Amino acid sequence: xxxxxxxxxxxxxxxxxxxxxxxxxxxxxxxxxxxxxxxxxxxxxxxxxxxxxxxxxxxxxxxxxxxxxxxxxxxxxxxxxxxxxxxxxxxxxxxxxxxxxxxxxxxxxxxxxxxxxxxxxxxxxxxxxxxxxxxxxxxxxxxxxxxxxxxxxxxxxxxxxxxxxxxxxxxxxxxxxxxxxxxxxxxxxxxxxxxxxxxxxxxxxxxxxxxxxxxxxxxxxxxxxxxxxxxxxxxxxxxxxxxxxxxxxxxxxxxxxxxxxxxxxxxxxxxxxxxxxxxxxxxxxxxxxxxxxxxxxxxxxxxxxxxxxxxxxxxxxxxxxxxxxxxxxxx
Numbered sequence: 022x023x024x025x026x027x028x029x030x031x032x033x034x035x036x037x038x039x040x041x042x043x044x045x046x047x048x049x050x051x052x053x054x055x056x057x058x059x060x061x062x063x064x065x066x067x068x069x070x071x072x073x074x075x076x077x078x079x080x081x082x083x084x085x086x087x088x089x090x091x092x093x094x095x096x097x098x099x100x101x102x103x104x105x106x107x108x109x110x111x112x113x114x115x116x117x118x119x120x121x122x123x124x125x126x127x128x129x130x131x132x133x134x135x136x137x138x139x140x141x142x143x144x145x146x147x148x149x150x151x152x153x154x155x156x157x158x159x160x161x162x163x164x165x166x167x168x169x170x171x172x173x174x175x176x177x178x179x180x181x182x183x184x185x186x187x188x189x190x191x192x193x194x195x196x197x198x199x200x201x202x203x204x205x206x207x208x209x210x211x212x213x214x215x216x217x218x219x220x221x222x223x224x225x226x227x228x229x230x231x232x233x234x235x236x237x238x239x240x241x242x243x244x245x246x247x248x249x250x251x252x253x254x255x256x257x258x259x260x261x262x263x264x265x266x267x268x269x270x271x272x273x274x275x276x277x278x279x280x281x282x283x284x285x286x287x288x289x290x291x292x293x294x295x296x297x298x299x300x301x302x303x304x305x306x307x308x309x310x311x312x313x314x315x316x317x318x319x320x321x322x323x324x325x326x327x328x329x330x331x332x333x334x335x336x337x338x339x340x341x342x343x344x345x346x347x348x349x350x351x352x
Contacts, residue, residue: 024047290337
């Protein structure tokens with residue numbers, strides 16, 4: 022297939038683009054490099070630097086070597102919860118308006134397939150776990166609200182214009198694939214933060230809340246390996262149905278506590294990782310685990326890399342490679 026990946030220089034988008042290329046597809050990437058990295062653009066992909074809202078129409082109109090696109094994987098987004106609260110305009114413009122312009126370009130150029138990289142933040146604070154797709158969507162911040170708004174737009178475009186679309190909602194993506202992993206200027210995810218401590222780039226990791234009703238008192242989260250996530254996006258592309266918008270959760274099906282994640286990082290790195298107990302953060306639920314039963318049934322998807330040590334080991338290998346590159350650059 023001829024495919025456009027928006028945000029393809031970012032963590033998730035670059036892995037998806039890499040796996041698509043390995044499967045023999047033609048890939049074009051649009052990314053403004055605001056949070057992505059140029060080195061993450063995989064060899065073999067055609068790269069357009071710029072904002073999706075400004076370039077999607079021209080790129081989709083041109084096709085690949087004059088042939089029309091078969092689909093789009095939409096990963097480009099702002100994704101920092103705190104930033105979305107402080108400056109929601111960035112999220113309504115950068116996420117929602119950009120996505121509507123992309124949808125208009127898909128319609129204009131008769132692109133039949135869309136896979137939207139969404140988030141389980143659309144659910145807010147669920148009353149029960151595991152979280153299923155039929156639970157109410159009540160986002161607690163503008164980031165989650167912007168993603169939910171995009172889902173509503175996609176649903177209406179699919180019904181009215183025949184677009185075959187899938188939104189994939191997931192929580193904590195982790196691990197790495199080959200030379201691609203998490204490398205952001207502002208890092209908020211726990212595994213790369215812990216590994217920064219192991220690298221000596223941070224003094225300690227903070228454990229927010231130690232009195233939750235969980236097996237060791239710390240919060241439980243569901244972690245999905247980035248390669249498993251990429252596989253789900255490809256399966257969703259291949260199985261789209263014209264006029265239908267599917268919403269599917271993705272997760273490993275099990276959860277790990279914060280202390281278990283820290284212990285896994287100590288075990289894999291062989292390094293001392295100081296942890297400091299801190300108060301709970303407002304709005305943090307005790308347990309977040311997604312049910313992937315529907316994705317497994319509809320896509321035939323089954324995560325292969327659910328072991329926490331495997332996830333951490335892949336992330337650690339990438340972190341060390343990143344450190345080696347940074348050190349070499351400053352010699």
